[in-house]
Amino acid sequence: MFLNVHSSYSLKYGTMDIPAIVAKARALGIHQMVLTDINNSTGAVEFIRECGKQGILKEADDVQKGNIPYQIKPITGIEFKRDNQLLYFGIAKNREGMRELNEFLSHHNIENIPLPDDAPVFKHVFIIYPFSKIFSRILKENEFVGIKNTQLNHLYNHHLLQQKDKLVVWHPVTVRDKITYRLHEYLRAIELNTLLTMVPEDYKCDKDEYLIPEEVLKTKFDRFPFMVENTQKLMDACDLSTYFEPGSQPASKNRLAYCKEGTALDKALLRRIAFKGLEYRYGKNNLVAIERLEKELRIIEFKNYCAYFLITFDIVRYAMGKCKFYHVGRGSGANSIVAYCLRITDVDPIDLDLYFERFLHEKRTSPPDFDIDFAWDERETIQRYIFKKYPRWHVAFLGTMSTFKDRAIIREIGKVLGLPKVEIDSFTDPTREWENLQNPTYKKLLAVHQHMKSMPNQRSIHAGGILISEEPITYYTALDLPPKGFPTVQWDMYEAEAVGYEKFDILSQRGIGHIREAVQLIKQNKGKDIDIHDFKTFKTDKKLNAILREGQPIGCFYIESPAMRQLLKKLKCEDYLTLVAASSIIRPGVASSGMMKSFIERYHAPDKVVYLCKEMEEQLKATYGVMVYQEDVIKVCHYFAGLDLADADVLRKAMSGKYRSKLAFEELVNKFFLSARNQGHSEELITEVWRQISSFAGYSFSKAHSASFAVESYQSLYLKTYHPKEFMVAVLNNYGGFYSRWVYVHELQKTGAKVHLPCVNHSDEVVNIKGNDAYIGFVGVQGLENKFITGIPCERRLNGPFKDLEQFVKRTQITLEQSILLIRLGTLRFTGKDKKTLLWDIYNYLGHNQKRPNSIELFNLEHKEYTLPHLENSDIEDAYTELELLGYPLNFKMFDFLKTGYRGDMMANDLHNHVGETVKMVGNYVCEKTVHTVKNTKMWFGTFLDANGDFFDTTHFPNTTPIYPFSGKGCYLILGRVVEDFGFPSIEVLKFAKLDIHMNPVAVD
Known part of the structure; x- marks a missing residue:
């Protein structure tokens, strides 16, 4: 009976998420209903899946009563509105109907054409028009008129009674109860950017738009039983069961064959290209490489992912060939020797002993993904190539769904209540939280906030994810056209994975632009051709490694930040493998867990390492017992706790924030502890291992990802070392770096x-x-x-x-x-x-x-x-x-602005000779970083240049620092104690003040 149900995906209109709608319907004994969100089909497939899921799960109460939980029959459609006015809503008879609706909406979104007053001719869709007293439209065979119970009196002597078979029950569903109706009013006010009291009635839903038992709804139409029959007949004619089998894993929806001739030719083509690349990478008779390649090809063919590799290869081939673009293939894809041989990545997985199962294994239920980086100004060319190559409706950008955030909600609610800006600002000030909690207005805002937080707010576009589909994507979603100008699906990466899609990530970064332009400038300025892909030579270059060891690679990708420069110097990093490790341990999770410090200590004294247990020694010996990479999480979960590789990888994925089922995650955590106990480990040991995993996994890189970054770092370092002028010009022309x-x-x-x-x-x-x-x-x-x-x-x-x-x-x-x-x-x-x-x-x-x-x-x-x-x-x-x-003086140092000629007691390059001493220095401010201590106080790390132009770093502890120590650009007088950590000197600041400068004579005049 419910033909027009709205979820919270009807943005700033609907109030219930899809699981809540299905649960409420089951509690009321409703057997079928139609999800018709406004101008979108974001939740359509989720609704079908949720109906199946809740129908399979047996609640304890059901079991005790002997009830067999039933599955609500899911039906989907779209409600079409123009300028907040309802035109009609479409109900899909089947998958083809959903495709028709999605393509109709997509066409108008992409071409920016207003929706028409009359629905087009659909073959597999029922169209419902809203009833009105002056309804005069001639109805087609598949078209009906929806009548609310409050409109029944208007049917008296109406000509529509002559077409009784065209009249159906219309009871829209938007809210859960009276409380959520109020929430609906707030959402409408936010959408219209007006006061709560100024929202027009016809822009809101009716107050009774909530789910009620089917029998209760039928009694409202007792005088018109034919409407109930018509509605029942319409719903019975709909069947979307072909979307999913309840509880089953969705089949891959990605393009299944790269070649027109099909998957058999894909296998032969991938094998031929891979072995040709193997010869380029390893020579003709490398038996280790051949064995590894055969193993990977066997799994790739078994999982039917040949097309995925070939499509990525085609993108890279186009970029390198016709466009002469430079790219970096990173992420877990660099674990694959096939990817290395196809030149998708420049990381050698044999050289680094990379864990292929992190990328792909026989138990993996979703396709792997590649991250391909291009220069910031070249990515769009690649994107346009992809969209031109594949047919309309078969390629689209991945979307994202932003939600209402805490402070943003408070601001939005405050605005619609008409509160002054000063008061709203005070409510979003975290330092006034206790004071605010005593304020009745703030309490009112918090009450609304509790209902609104995490609700969908608006659809947007993913940073670089592209979907290439075997069948039209419009079977599963309508498409938007955001400002980027590419068709975009109406759901995010989590829903894409649940449907069966895996994205191709076409990303961009400045570092590639630095490398590309530097190579061009060297050719123009010096007439030299640089083979920037000659990485094997770069990583053994003593001059490059010496500069790396000194920790001064300003302008070089990923290794120029103060924290990374410090780490390189503390490690005395002078080789590729150490840089790979550094690229991962610099991540926040490793640092905050104390594992970064442990790694540095153990790196310098490997013979003194004490491992937690035998399994940890066997799996983590290369990293001295410290988890450095995502692969380490998988190995520890597998070999220490006894989880199988599939569960270990899912747990790793969940901890990196790419798994949104809290319940499923908790089940995996429990499984980890239970399985580890079964391995005979003590509770104390298990708890410590889990602490290390949980504090680290969410921020870690895969080893292949770190290796990809390290390759690019070496390429930048090579250019800066041997062609510094051209390289720094390229950095400036590609919008710098850190x-x-x-x-x-x-x-x-x-x-x-x-x-x-x-x-x-x-x-x-x-x-x-x-x-x-x-x-x-x-x-x-x-x-x-x-x-x-x-x-x-x-x-x-x-x-x-x-x-x-x-x-x-x-x-x-x-x-x-x-x-x-x-x-x-x-x-x-x-x-x-x-x-x-x-x-x-x-x-x-x-x-x-x-x-x-x-x-x-x-x-x-x-x-x-x-x-x-x-x-x-x-x-x-x-x-x-x-x-x-310009933002800086070119030929006039910041020190020359100072009224004093004092430049400090010493320079940065002499600090290591004065460890433990209190010194005075003058530094030109470069940057700062604020961190919170365990006591929730603030401390800062500063970076400065001395009068000679050399970097030095400072630490500002809460007890020796004002509320905020820095006052912007300029030179500061610094009094502090010289400390040294693993050979890296810095200043622990005791006193700190900005120095006076000569004023601009023009301003003085």
């Missing part, structure tokens, strides 16, 4: 390059380098309009260098404001005139409300020259201008 832009400009200057301020006759949009001269690009100039950022270099390239100010103005059609900005920065210094003279001159051309010509003059008419008095200019004035317009 640090602010000025740090990379400083690093470029340290290479010996002569770095120039922007110049209209030499600068391009981005930084360029010719020989030893590098010119800052116009992109970095604050306030410069985009048309001049690109237009000035373009005009110069087309018509040659600018000869003087007048010609520059005429050729670029620049405005007075923009020209003043460029003059102040010194970009017209080629004229030989000082800035203040040029600022005077510019008014001859553009000042005094003169109308600027809109086209090039036929004759070159020169302006009259005036003799000006000498105008003073100072270095510090220029430095302040650069600070304003």
